[in-house]
Amino acid sequence: MVHTCVVVRCKHRKTAGSGISFYRFPTDEERRQKWINAIKREPGWMPNDGSRLCSAHFISGKQSRNPLSPDYVPSVFPDTTSPDKKRKRTALERFEKREALKLRRRENAAKETAAQALMTLQTEALEKVQMEQDLQEEAAETLLSLQVHQPSMSCQSAQQASTSTSSPSDTVSAASIELECRRLLEENHHLKETVEHLSLSENSFKDDDKVKFCTGLPSLTLLQTVLQEISPFLNTHPKAVLSKFQQLLMTLMYLRLNLCNQDLAYRFNVNCSTVSRTVNSVIDVLYARLVPMAVFWPEREELRKTLPIVFRSVYPKCTVIIDCFEVTMERSSDQRAKSQTYSSYKARNTLKYLIGVAPQGAIIFISKGWGGGRASDKHITENCGILYKLQPGDEVLADRGFNIHDSVGVYGATLKKPAFTKGKSQLSKEEAETTRKLASVRIHVERVIGLVRQKYEVLNGPVEICKLMRKDENMTTFDKVVHVACALTNLCTSIVPFD
Structure with missing residues (x-):
């Protein structure tokens, strides 16, 4: 038998087989009265215990057993206007969202309770194992003491x-x-x-090979010297999870191995937020305390006294060798920033740094980061501040891309760079010999750049966008990272021999 809709003029009466469900009139008195009040708009009709109502009179197409739901009683009838239907659907969606949120909260609370119970069981098990070990050690010590007496x-x-x-x-x-x-x-x-x-504690670093692999520094003595220099400025909170040695070690491992925060968190048994906060704070301390001591422009007399033999015969007045290197970075969502940092040479978005290396192989200048695509070598050199450090009579060695003869000449210095074959079939004998001699000494700046990037893999990128936000002194976090890596490299043995 096909039940028809209780509403006499309902158009769904003849479509019972097309997905229309029918619901019996409720028997409980409270809900029964709510249904009666809802369908009073049908004149001349009073439902009884055998009456049924189709699903088309509910907002969602089915009735709800939740008294708080808008579908607890029928509310859609032929005279219900479209705005009223829209408001009812909105109210139903809002109710369903609240119910889903309550369900997620209950599930999360159940998960937290289960996790706490599991932690309690693990703690009890560990305490039991520790107690058994203590009893065994005590028994063994007692037995040995009896043998000794x-x-x-x-x-x-x-x-x-x-x-x-x-x-x-x-x-x-x-x-x-x-x-x-x-x-x-x-x-x-x-x-x-x-x-x-x-464990990554100070007692476990007694081997210089382990120190060199994890930090890039050649010996434990040098690592302890760096720690002693910056120790008064590190976190000294009594409840700090990491010791001062571990704070420095974590930062050097980030620079040396380019490890992500989650990896360092697993290694040191801390949270990712602790890793990020510790690395940033130690980088700031190293930049403020170590960089001024290790990366500085030396006096001319000191440069002349310690000039390597290979420079004395060809470029005795050489003060600095300059070059640029690029570090890949993450692609920004900002189209303007993306176009400004795109490098056609690297075919990706990069940062460009200008580096100045003394003839002895030490890094004496490092610029801030510039957009790798738009900034040329000439523009960076003229705006990074390195020209202010030149004195009359100094010689600057550079590559062909540094067309800065006039800029260097303003300060009384001389620019030496390889000759061009533009407009010529080939170089003359004198130009070829000069270029060969220049290349034999200018190669040291490329060797230093390769050493820094090999020793501290963080300079190989890609750089995260969050590390390119300028904080203080108009310096980004990654700019400080590059300066610290160059300072740490200067603490190691130079790759340019004196003899």
């Missing part, structure tokens, strides 16, 4: 005495207990050594 009794006499006063089974049991205690002591000692070796 009886030095006069030799092993043979002790065995004879025990044999005469105890049964063979007791003797075997005591010997097995003693062997087990010794085994546990050795295992405990071995585990302590393993944990100490795997």
